[in-house]
Amino acid sequence: MSLSRHLDTDTIFAQAVDHPHKKHVHNSRSNKQQREIHDGAYSSRFATEQLPKFSIPSVGVTAHAAYQLVHDELDLDGTPSLNLASFVHTWMPEEGKRLIMENISKNFADQDEYPATMSIHTRCVSMLSSLWKVPEGGKAIGTATGGSSEAIMLGGLALKKRWQAARKAAGKSIHEPGPNIVFGANAQVALEKFARYFDVECRLVPVDESTNHVMSPERAMQYIDENTIGVMVILGSTYTGAFEDVEGMARLLDEYETKTGHNVPIHVDAASGGFVAPFAYPKYKWAFDIPRVVSINTSGHKFGLVYAGLGWIIWRSEEMLPKELIFELHYLGSVEYSYTLNFSRSAAPIIGQFFNFLNLGFDGYRRIAQDDLRNARLLSRALERSGYYVCLSNIHRPLGTTKGITETLTDALKGFDEEDAEYYERGLPVVSFRFSDNFRAEYPQIKQVWIQNLLRAKQWIVPNYALPPNEDTVEILRIVVRESMSADLVEKVVVDILAITESLMNGSSESAMMAAVTGSAVSKDKSNTHSQLDDSHPDQQTTTTYAKTC
Structure with a gap:
């Protein structure tokens, strides 16, 4: 085993710069600061000095120079369209972008100053209520949020207060x-955050292959008692994209209430599924047409097709939102009502959502959902037919069939429409896959995480991570198929995945050697220490969670 020495790059860099005592006339700092305003982007002092990391510089540079420096630094980020790990939307039409930029300075909290914006917000709440089948005559109430995480906190708080x-x-x-x-x-981690932040015992229901890697209603009933404030049912797991059974959960809770008298409501976490299920699976029952569902959240910035920064939560009626949680405000020029965790936020994403509703309509959202699922099926089939991979996600399998025997179930395929998502297992356009058992048996030395690392070298961002507790010995790779992922991109990523896999099968290849190195590399960037916990602190306790961010 060879020995390695860690090199302190900050010290090396400091020793490598020109010595500060050499005051050359044309390069003196005072002269450069005096003529900074005439400099181009690459002739400012930061061309020969490091960008500030820990304190604000005493003297600034021109706006043009600052823009170019930050712009160039951000080139090191991944390409959003190649980030196949994220559910967050990365593209909008030019007209939508223009509306967002025109309204980016509007504060959503200033309701009296921006009445047209508030009217648009109200329309969005009404449209979502209708989409999610609030009963006729029902008085649904809701609000925009910063995302589904905030929406889940609000929904959970309402459950707790009602309990x-x-x-x-x-x-x-x-x-x-x-x-x-x-x-x-x-x-998703936001659900665990709610429980931890607001002092609610978190009861996690184990999942495994027999439950399709999502919560089983029958198992969930084993964790419910008179102190259960609610059950959060997930419409679109971040692991495999599968939908949990809202109707089945409600039926068991109805029976439980009949026997015990305990009323346990359901909150549906539809962060992604709220903008997929109504359009791809319009006959599927999961929303307010189930009486036990009291609230639903979703992310406008996921399959609502808006840029990051927008979530929604809707309650089926005003009675489901305790009045003690609603604040009456008087200091912005009128009487306003608020139920959010933060206050000021840009109104631009809300306006972007309304633009999408008008621009796309139901048919447009349905077309996009169908296209996303069609491309996800294409990706799933291509990976499985290689023989190297097996998919844990099921959206490419005909409805009612069992994994691995779809070709033999001819009865299930009678009247089958290959283009319509309703004829397949329900879920998000997500492809979760792992090495097949045969591949692992033949090539036990190949680590699945190497696929992630080598794809990153080709600019693809595809995460590899363990499944939840109870099956966390299994790792999966996951690709989210969004609107921006065309069939052409699907083909390209499949080609790269299979090429990388085959190069690793040749143990002496450059890819195999590079994977062995990158798979164990650890970044030690000291510039990020301000945002990290100090493990050496005597009171520091490490908490772990198995939930994965999206």
Whole structure:
């Protein structure tokens, strides 16, 4: 085993610059600062000095120079359209971009100053309520948020307050043993954050292959009692894209209430599925047409097709949102009502959402959802037919069939429409895959994470990570097929995945050697230490979560 020495790059760089005592006339700092305003972008002092990392510079540079320096630094970021890890939307039409830039300075909190914007917000809430089948005559209420994470916090708080009110009315304690909330171990981290931040016991329901890697309603019932404030059902798992069974969960909770008298409501986390299910699977029952569903959240910046910074939450009626959570404000020129975790935010994403509703309409959203799922099926089939990979996601398998025997179930394929998503297993346009058992048996030395690292060298961002507890010995690669991922890009990424895989099968190839190095590389960038926890602090405790960000 060879020994290695860590090199302090900051020290090396400091020693390598021109010595500060050499005050050349034409390069003196004072002269450069005096004529900075006449300099081009690459002739400012930051052309020969490092950009500030820890403190604001004493003297600035021109706006043009600052723009170019930051612009060039950001070239080191990944390309958004090649970021296949993210659910977040990365493209809008020019007209949509123009509306966003025209309104980027509007503060959504200033309701009295921007009445037209507030009217647009109200219309969006009404349109989503209708899309999610609020009963006729129902008085749904909702709000825009910074994303689904904030929306989940708001939905969870409403569940907690309603549970507390019911307990107090019954003369029961709200502290012993206290509230709990139930959701699958496949939940996105925001659900666990709600439980931890707001002192609610988090009861994670184990998932595995037998439950399609999502929460089983039957298993969830084992974790429910009179202190359960609600069950959060996920419409689109971040692991495999599969939908959890909202209707099945509601049916069991109905039976539970009949037997015990305990009313346990459902909140649907439709961060991604809220803009997929209504368009791709219009007959599927998951929303407010199920009476036990009291609230739904979604992300406008995912399959709502708006840039990052927009979420939504809708309650089926005003009674489901406790009045004690709503703040009445008087200091902005009129009486305003607010239920959010933050206050000021740009109104631009909300306007972008309304633009999409007008521009696309139901048919446009349906076309995009169908196209995304069609391309995801193309990717899934190509990977599986290589023999190197097997998909854990099921959206390419005909509805009602079993994994691995789709070709033999001819009865299930009678009247089959290959183009319509409703004839396939329901889910998001997500492809989760791993090495096939045969491949792993033949090439046990190849690590799946090497595929991620070598794809990154080709600019593709494809994450490799473990499944939730109970099956966390299994790692998956995951690709989210968004609107910007055409069939041509699908072909290109498949070609690269298979080429990389075959090069690794040749253990002496350059790819295999590079993968072995990059697979164990650890970045040590000291410039990021301000944003990291100090592990040496005596009071520091490390907490872990199995939920994965999107």
